[in-house]
Amino acid sequence: xxxxxxxxxxxxxxxxxxxxxxxxxxxxxxxxxxxxxxxxxxxxxxxxxxxxxxxxxxxxxxxxxxxxxxxxxxxxxxxxxxxxxxxxxxxxxxxxxxxxxxxx
Numbered sequence: 001x002x003x004x005x006x007x008x009x010x011x012x013x014x015x016x017x018x019x020x021x022x023x024x025x026x027x028x029x030x031x032x033x034x035x036x037x038x039x040x041x042x043x044x045x046x047x048x049x050x051x052x053x054x055x056x057x058x059x060x061x062x063x064x065x066x067x068x069x070x071x072x073x074x075x076x077x078x079x080x081x082x083x084x085x086x087x088x089x090x091x092x093x094x095x096x097x098x099x100x101x102x103x104x
Contacts, residue, residue, distance in 0.1 A: 006100050007068045009033070010043075014063050015085065020051060027051055027093055029083070030103065031065070040103035047096035049078055059088035071098045 014032040021028070029043040062085060070081040074094045081098055083091040 007070075009035070010041075010065050010068050010083075010100075013041075013065050015065060015083075016040075016063075018053060018091070020048070025095075027095070029091075038102060041100055042103055043081075043083075044099050044101065045081065045093045045095035045097070046099075048093060049096075050092070050094040052090075052092040054089050054091075055087075056089055057087045059086065062086035 010031060010033070013034065015029060016032055017028075017030045019028045019030075020026075025046070025048050027045040027048050031041050031043060033039055033041055064086040065083055066086045067084045068081065069084070071079040072081075074080040077096055078094045079096070079098060080092065080094050083093075085091070
């Protein structure tokens with residue numbers, strides 16, 4: 001699976017937790033995929049500079065991911081990922097690096 005396919009495969013996945021590890025500058029999003037081969041994964045952002053995480057629920061409650069945009073260039077060495085939830089909220093993360101890997 002290519003990197004783009006990996007990000008697109010998160011559509012309809014369930015966001016379980018968001019964890020900011022302040023000292024290391026790492027953000028981890030634990031996701032339940034519904035895929036029998038990889039039922040859980042972790043989105044890891046390294047050297048994080050900004051995290052925006054509103055929970056206004058403009059479209060109603062949902063813990064499912066609608067769309068992932070990025071990683072795309074941000075300022076300097078940073079990249080940006082936007083995770084649009086099916087609630088209408090958008091989680092924005094700016095970091096040096098992003099990856100999706102199997103659950104720890």
